[in-house]
Amino acid sequence: MTKRVGLFATVLALLFVGIAGAQFPLLDMIAEKVVQKYQQSTCEQLWEARGKPKSADEQQVIQLLRGDPQMRATFINKIAAPVANKMFECGMIP
Numbered sequence: 001m002t003k004r005v006g007l008f009a010t011v012l013a014l015l016f017v018g019i020a021g022a023q024f025p026l027l028d029m030i031a032e033k034v035v036q037k038y039q040q041s042t043c044e045q046l047w048e049a050r051g052k053p054k055s056a057d058e059q060q061v062i063q064l065l066r067g068d069p070q071m072r073a074t075f076i077n078k079i080a081a082p083v084a085n086k087m088f089e090c091g092m093i094p
Helices: 002-017 025-040 043-050 056-067 069-089
Strands: none
16 A cells, blocks of 8 residues: 555656656556456455545556546546456446
């Protein structure tokens, strides 16, 4: 959990100073972490996590994605298929 908070804080800092650049390398790292989380979690773990509130760092990253359509599209393109497949397997989507 501490690593995740540190990673989000680092991402936020780098995004604000523009180090991420046009290809969003740090966003790629976060997307990979999200995919790994879904691939390594059981359905029960995902159902439990679904109802829990997001951390402040996660909320800030979500706000950044909402404010930057290009960054959001890059992120969603990377996570969509594996996350949707796992959610389907777990009965989280029809």
